[in-house]
Amino acid sequence: MTESPTRGPSRTKARAGRIAAKRLRVHPKQFRARRFLDRIDRDRIVIELLEAGSSQMSVAADLGISQATVHRIAAHREQVEQDREDPTPAEVIARCWNAQITRAEMMADLLARSYREGSIPEHSHDAYTRGTWDQIREAYLALIHR
Numbered sequence: 001m002t003e004s005p006t007r008g009p010s011r012t013k014a015r016a017g018r019i020a021a022k023r024l025r026v027h028p029k030q031f032r033a034r035r036f037l038d039r040i041d042r043d044r045i046v047i048e049l050l051e052a053g054s055s056q057m058s059v060a061a062d063l064g065i066s067q068a069t070v071h072r073i074a075a076h077r078e079q080v081e082q083d084r085e086d087p088t089p090a091e092v093i094a095r096c097w098n099a100q101i102t103r104a105e106m107m108a109d110l111l112a113r114s115y116r117e118g119s120i121p122e123h124s125h126d127a128y129t130r131g132t133w134d135q136i137r138e139a140y141l142a143l144i145h146r
Contacts, residue, residue: 033097036142040091043080046073089113090139110136 042063049059056074060067073080083091089110096106118131 030097032142033094036094037091037098037100040083043073043076044084046070047077047080047084050074050077088139089135090142093139 042065045063046059049062050056050070054062056067056070060070063070087095087109092101092106092109095101096103101109113132115133115136116131118134119129121127121129
């Protein structure tokens with residue numbers, strides 16, 4: 001990635017996303033949510049193909065991605081499968097942003113979960129134990145607040 005002298009790589013990447021969203025005539029937040037969901041869906045397809053007995057090289061060729069990407073996804077197979085059964089709050093919010101589910105369905109899903117705040121463990125000054133509410137906060141910051 002090319003880094004401009006006045007902007008860091010993340011600002012340049014964010015600007016490229018805004019330009020692409022403008023060309024596609026979608027809201028930048030919807031564009032970010034779509035990219036996020038595309039990665040989730042791609043990871044699930046990779047796992048399904050690997051479970052069906054395909055090699056990493058053939059999966060990479062079929063999907064137009066590198067074998068290293070397939071290997072990385074395969075290494076996180078358990079997390080991908082867990083997220084398939086119980087989608088993360090970020091995924092639920094992104095699906096609502098892209099009109100794949102209604103706002104009422106999103107709220108019903110998010111309200112049905114039990115949440116706990118993150119905390120700093122006792123006798124620790126620089127550690128943080130993530131809570132389930134952190135997932136909502138991260139989804140908001142990643143998908144909506146940029």
